[in-house]
Amino acid sequence: MTPPIAPASKKAMSKAGPSPTATDSKHCARRHLRIGWWSVLVFLTLGIALELLHGFKAGWYLDVSNSTRRLMFTLAHAHGTLLGLLNIAFAVSLSHVPEWEPRRRALAANSLMVATVLMPAGFFLGGLRVYSGDPGVGIVLVPVGALLLFLAVFLTARAATKAN
Numbered sequence: 001m002t003p004p005i006a007p008a009s010k011k012a013m014s015k016a017g018p019s020p021t022a023t024d025s026k027h028c029a030r031r032h033l034r035i036g037w038w039s040v041l042v043f044l045t046l047g048i049a050l051e052l053l054h055g056f057k058a059g060w061y062l063d064v065s066n067s068t069r070r071l072m073f074t075l076a077h078a079h080g081t082l083l084g085l086l087n088i089a090f091a092v093s094l095s096h097v098p099e100w101e102p103r104r105r106a107l108a109a110n111s112l113m114v115a116t117v118l119m120p121a122g123f124f125l126g127g128l129r130v131y132s133g134d135p136g137v138g139i140v141l142v143p144v145g146a147l148l149l150f151l152a153v154f155l156t157a158r159a160a161t162k163a164n
Contacts, residue, residue: 024102025094028109032091039084039116046124047077072127072135080120083149087116093156100159108155111148118145 050073053061061070090112094105118141125138 025098025100025105028105029091029094032087032094032109032112035113035116036084036087036089036091039080039087041084043077043080043084043120046073046080050074050077066130068130068133068135069127072123072130072139076120076123076127079123080116083112083116083119086149086153087112090152090156093160097159097163099163104155104159108152108159111155112152115145115149115152118142119149121145 050061060066061073090109094100097105122139122141122145123135125141126135128138129136
C-alpha cells in the first residue's frame with residue numbers, strides 16, 4: 001500500500017509539465033482546427049465552382065435531367081461546410097471539458113473526422129454518375145458518415161453535460 005501523495009509533492013508534479021491528457025487534448029484541438037478550416041476552404045471552393053457552373057449555364061450541371069447531380073453536389077457543399085464548422089466547434093469545446101475520458105474523446109474525434117470525409121464524399125460521388133434520376137453508388141458512404149456524426153455529437157453532448 002503506497003502512502004498518499006503530500007500536497008507539496010502534487011504541486012511539484014504539476015510544475016513538471018502538463019498531464020498527458022491535457023497534451024492529447026491540445027493536440028486533438030489543433031488537429032480539428034486544421035481539419036475544420038481546411039474543410040471550410042475546400043467546400044467554399046466547391047461552392048464557388050458550383051456558382052461558376054450556374055453562371056456559365058453548364059448543361060452537364062443545370063439541365064433538368066441533371067437535377068439529381070445538382071442536388072448531390074449542393075448537398076456535398078453544404079454538408080462539407082457544416083462539418084468543417086463542426087470540427088472548429090469541437091476543437092473549441094475541448095478546452096471546456098478537460099475531464100473528458102480520453103478514450104471517449106478519441107472516439108468522438110475520430111468519428112467526427114471520418115464523418116467529415118464520408119458524408120460530403122458520398123454526396124459528391126453520388127452526383128458524379130447518376131442513373132435514371134438516382135444517385136450513383138457513392139451515396140452509400142452517406143449513411144455510414146451520418147452514423148459516425150451522430151456518435152461524435154452524442155459523445156460530445158454527453159461530455160459537455162457532465163462537465164462542471
